[in-house]
Amino acid sequence: MAKTLVIAFDPAEVASGAGFATALGQPFDVLLITGNAANNAGAERTFLAGLDSVPPADSLTPSLVALARGYSHIVAVSSMRSKDIMARLAGALDAAMVTDAIAIESPTVYKRPIVAGAAIATVETLTEPVVVTFRPAGFPEPAQQGEATLEPITLELSQGSKRISESMHGGGRPDLTQARVVVSGGRPLKDAATFEKVIGGLADQLGGAVGATRAAVDSGIASNELQVGQTGKIVAPDLYIAAGISGSTQHMAGIKDSKTIVAINNDPSAPIFEFADLGLVADLYDAIPAIRAALDRGK
């Protein structure tokens, strides 16, 4: 049956899932794993699992397999969580899988970036079901259509890995993958306190999220969930400010869909200037306080 199941791990993922499902052009249902969604964005049915948190992939997947059987396409917005769970689901369903779809040509043909964005692959799925994770930037969210009728559903969790502890970093800032503004810093930020003061300060003034390069994360200046790039988070904000970032292929793969990219770097030959819409050759320790002062003046 040509029907899509959108798996939303939290309510914030319902609208983007509906956007992708609408672009796919098939009727769709939504399964919301945690939290509550009051709005409907075109789903025929909205199932509410009502879990307090998303269980480990091995414990959750068997219950998703049972539910997914009735669908031709099972989709979720790309995240580390969805890559963990959706690929396991695809394995259990013996499904075709497309990771990080950025465009749909038909329900059997998708585009996705490969080799750190050096190429865009046109991928054809040859079997059903199809599991897709997608980057939301290319799929506009449909208009809300009143309140959804929510159908409670029980997901029977299986025995699997045990979650012993969990630590959330961040705190108060917008989600990196959803933020309208992202300010990122690289290795030249020296230490965690300087990074937080300089990069975090500008991000807070702009109401934005904080990102970092792999080098900054590896050297302990920034925490792991802030890493932007091929193997970290993919961002697509209206404004991306890269401070002290040289612009490796791997980092650029994560920011290409940003509307405006600003580079601040004291090395005029840094590769990032080839990609940036606006480049400023300057010491970031001079430039960022000056930008903050100029923003203050403009109020």
Add this chain to the structure above:
Amino acid sequence: MKILVPVKRVLDPFAKVRPLPDGSGMDTAGVKFEMNPFDEIAIEEAVRQRDQHPEIEIVAVSIGLPEAEDQLRKALAMGADKAILIESTETFDPPSIADELAALARAEQPDIILMGKQATDDDSNQVGQMLAAKLGWPQATFASKIVIVAGSVQVTRETDTGDEVLECALPAVVTVDLRLNEPRYIALPGIIKARSKPLDRRAPTTSPRPRTRVRRLDPPPARAPGRKVASVDELVGALRERGAI
């Protein structure tokens, strides 16, 4: 205890590469092939675990062209005890790789399959999770710390918002992330010395059953050329003009 480490031969992840003009593949002329850097982290981790648990045997496996021997020799040089090269010229998509690895795992009966979270060529991030599902084993992806305790493994894994610790009963599949370790450097003589270690060549036991096919590759859309600004004031002015702030 046995640790199985699948390794993939990929285009040098630090080379500048582009698709062929006819879109049939990547232009590999003059580009070296390397071990997928995440798999290198997996091999390194297996060797470090063996330092603490000397009873560990490390088996590296690769599926693909005969040339993947180079990457297996490197794995042996880094400390793997033996290598298996499953030779095939056919295209194995991620689910087909998972099928073949599942068959190998049933024969080899490892306690842990330790592997990269993704390959830097196709960036799929699928095989470890698919393999765990096919075997019905627990999984812990994106590991940044691994502690083997009796009968289980405790894995600190990176999440979207921070990290968490999972305890998986063995056997289990663990995929590794960047922060787990820094692989040792192996000079060429070390790789040559590893020639005395056993490398077993086999044919696949499964036929690839591709569930996806790459039709063509295109260069990414180019961004409109940007410009340099001379001052902070010009930058902030330009951002205001664009409505970016």
